Amino acid sequence: MLKYLTLLVVFALAYAFIKSKSRKILKTDDLNRDSNPAVEDMARCQHCGVHFPLNEGFRSNGLMFCSDEHRKEKDRAS
Numbered sequence: 022m023l024k025y026l027t028l029l030v031v032f033a034l035a036y037a038f039i040k041s042k043s044r045k046i047l048k049t050d051d052l053n054r055d056s057n058p059a060v061e062d063m064a065r066c067q068h069c070g071v072h073f074p075l076n077e078g079f080r081s082n083g084l085m086f087c088s089d090e091h092r093k094e095k096d097r098a099s
């Protein structure tokens with residue numbers, strides 16, 4: 022019986038350890054997410070004028086677009 026109790030305690034400790042560790046990882050993720058928008062470069066869509074993060078945009082002939090659709094529409098217009 023004592024053997025099972027010991028095992029149970031070991032598992033409970035391991036579970037608590039893993040849980041606290043993953044919580045710490047989530048916290049650092051949240052911190053990174055909070056600091057990102059301020060650092061992130063913004064671009065303006067040449068078609069509709071909306072602002073969006075540079076890494077989410079679509080580039081065409083050195084111009085930035087918010088979506089692939091707007092990139093295509095600009096290509097069609099010119």
Ligand SMILES: [Zn+2]
Pocket residue numbers: 066067068069070071086087088091
């Ligand atoms: Zn657009």
